[in-house]
Amino acid sequence: MKISLAQLNYHIGNFEGNLQKMLDAITEARSQQSDIICFGELATCGYPPRDFLEFDDFIRLAYESIDRLLAETDDIAIVLGSPTKNPEADGKNLHNSVLFLYQRKIQYMQHKTLLPTYDVFDEYRHFEPSKSWGVAEFKGKKIALTVCEDIWDVGTNDPLYTVVPCDRMMPFQPDFIINVSASPFNYDHATSRIRIVQANMQRYKIPMFYINHVGAQTELIFDGGSLVSSPDGHIYDEMPYFEECIRHYDLDEVLKGGIDRQQSKDKIPLIHDALIVGLKDYFAKLGLSKAILGLSGGIDSAITAVLAVRALGKENVRVLLMPSQYSSTHSVVDARTLAETLGIQYDIIPIKGIYEAFMAELKPLFQDQPFNVTEENIQARIRGTLNMALSNKFGHILLNTTNKSEMAVGYGTLYGDLCGGLSVLGDVYKTEIYKLAAYINKDSEVIPLNTINKPPSAELRPNQKDSDSLPEYDVLDPILYLYIEKRTDPQDIIAAGHDEVTVKRVLRLVNISEFKRHQTAPVLRISPKAFGVGRRMPIVGKYLS
């Protein structure tokens, strides 16, 4: 039996586009004499559809796609995910289902049992879990059909769920497992994915075909890396990361095992590639092509510019250099050097004149108040307004260049440097930013070394350095990581060897900055816990604040 896996880049709500991609893949699989072709979770409508699922019309369009696919199934079976209607009156109105289509019929349908409702996932918001299990039968084989999370809670110490769906399917003696997934990237995820597939192999001793999505949907990036695993626990194949791909597998070969094909899982190159996909798809799926950003001479905007050029092409990236009276000469020089290296359009707009116009109007109200963060913020907001003016006039989307360390402690100006349609680096800590810069510069000096080596500064007052207001980043980032990624209690962070006063100060800064993060752009997610939809904190909460 020959099984094709199609790892595709779906687009939420783009039923026609998603269908066309599937039809093309079917054509290819058919030319390879495949018996079955497998697509991803909710392949008809894309993932995550969020509250579009509350529209009957949206569900109707998903069924229309299924009808169109059924017409293709005379000689090949199709396995795909789609929302389906729950025929029972009780419970949520929808299921998240995997369907087995063959000979113009839905031969079998298995609803998802384990509905992830944590971090970025909201599946119980819309779907009723399955309460029955079985297998699809096809050409003498029995197939256990599962959807994403259904294989993730197996042999775990502290399981999130009370049912292990594959355990319920095993009495039907399936020959292999198909898992249709939409499992978003983080830099650890390819490793966890392989570990969980192998845990399933150890438990069930039958092959698994695991199909993931690829591409980005706003902040969520899907890396692909679809897997075929042999009953002996070897990874027979791991499909590429971050690109669409169709491959065809002979079940007998997969059964033999002994072959292990895996790709490098180095963190920094994965982050680099993920961010490029995130950028590329944000623009492509909104039907846009051009980006603008402010280039300060600092490392964050430099990396953002490089990634934008790699994602969109140098002809589609434009930068503004907006020195203030507090900017150092080298900042403009470094920014210009980078723009020239990248071959992108740049313009220089000094902000002093506009700043003085603001201060002239504000003087009667400010009277003798001393210079403080107010005047710093005015400069940042002038830059935000200039960036947006170009964006509005010429149709460039403004990219936000804030990093995760700054975003965490609120070191940034709302409506100023926090402007932008997409936060490219908002999930990358400053200490990781440096590694990313080194990776970008591995073959040649793309980012000026001076940009990398100088102490970080917002340059909004004379001789300002980030370390005037914040702990050094190599002190700050490990505390943030424990608090944000690991949800470690404050006393345990201190017990891990971090200075108590610093820990309390940092956690307080994180918590009182919730109002800022509430208003920032979607953040491309590359870690297991990014700011945004996956981290939901009260704004008026009084805890560690």
Place this chain on the structure above:
Amino acid sequence: MKISLAQLNYHIGNFEGNLQKMLDAITEARSQQSDIICFGELATCGYPPRDFLEFDDFIRLAYESIDRLLAETDDIAIVLGSPTKNPEADGKNLHNSVLFLYQRKIQYMQHKTLLPTYDVFDEYRHFEPSKSWGVAEFKGKKIALTVCEDIWDVGTNDPLYTVVPCDRMMPFQPDFIINVSASPFNYDHATSRIRIVQANMQRYKIPMFYINHVGAQTELIFDGGSLVSSPDGHIYDEMPYFEECIRHYDLDEVLKGGIDRQQSKDKIPLIHDALIVGLKDYFAKLGLSKAILGLSGGIDSAITAVLAVRALGKENVRVLLMPSQYSSTHSVVDARTLAETLGIQYDIIPIKGIYEAFMAELKPLFQDQPFNVTEENIQARIRGTLNMALSNKFGHILLNTTNKSEMAVGYGTLYGDLCGGLSVLGDVYKTEIYKLAAYINKDSEVIPLNTINKPPSAELRPNQKDSDSLPEYDVLDPILYLYIEKRTDPQDIIAAGHDEVTVKRVLRLVNISEFKRHQTAPVLRISPKAFGVGRRMPIVGKYLS
């Protein structure tokens, strides 16, 4: 038996503050010889605690509060909600529980069964549902303890859940039901709440004591309106809206029935009062007192100013009048009249000079491009920056004045008039705004009639009117209501008699404006479907766009 209900204004994460309120209420109930005092859902930690629940330390603090309350239970029983640890390895680690405390012991604990995971609710994100049911026994009575949603799915046609918790408790023959709730306000909610309590009475024929929260937690407003209902379906008492209150009830009197005490549920006064509570608690719970806003002479900012004065006091509200070259004279006059009527500090800062400074710098880049939305946005962003400058310098929080109709169709400037820490009117349609103005002016002309009567305009270009870019609001709002509140399919909105071209245009505007709403302030929720946490739509989605 005497039962006290304490309708309190909790604060998320403020364990000490919440505990102190409960201790004070216990003292009062004890002085009334009450046998039982009842508090709200998750009363220890406040509602909704969101991802604070992922910290062990946060849960430990909730248990500490329970310990402190246990010390009070020698002569009075306490019923309250709190997160508790799930002792089972399988499933989520927490329950959302109601506890019955008496004689220094947790006598009984019932976990919530129905975990709302829709709209603004995310309870399955953190909690494992109950799979067992029983009653508390106390002084010869049996008490069915329920948490909020547990009573909401009874006798419904298309129930969201597959279990009816009270049905499972009835075999234990309870004498009455206690429901601890945290059920957020919308203008229809008091009516639905009474309807659902009466549906329970009809089914179970025993009294119910229903205790709600009061006060606001960022965007969510709790209106109180706690209920005591008699077995005959009469509402024995409805506690006041929007204020803390403790009342004491004799069970024998409640059992008699025949008494019906309900409050007026007029929509506009409810919205008015809810917004004031929302404003008041946003400031109080963040430890802030002063607000600023831009007063344009239009109706939205006028209403926002009035509500702010009513919530915070006139000495705590400051406004800026920022006329541009396109502002009409009457706008400044109207704004000044209002400021003088309200007795609030106002300053006038013309933006022409700053605007010209921007345009001077941008001229070489814009060259001969015609005046368009870019120049309009620059004016809005100058105002945003001026408001924020005052906010930063003097500690006033900027209030956003955008209404729901504008927010829906993206008629507003990001980082301009969309600035602000809290959106006061973002859930109030323009057509409701007029009714709110009439209500505010019912006794005297608080808002200048000219502000109410003139055609809405952003005044960002000569002779501009909202109706140049948008349908008239009495055409627009009913379409928005069907789409947003009712999730009506486009074809059904058209079938309801709305113009097809207009419907398609409006729905497209709503969907392509998702990126703007993603970056706006939390919106005080007064409708059944507000923008923000309760409405989750993809940004890159391609559906009706």
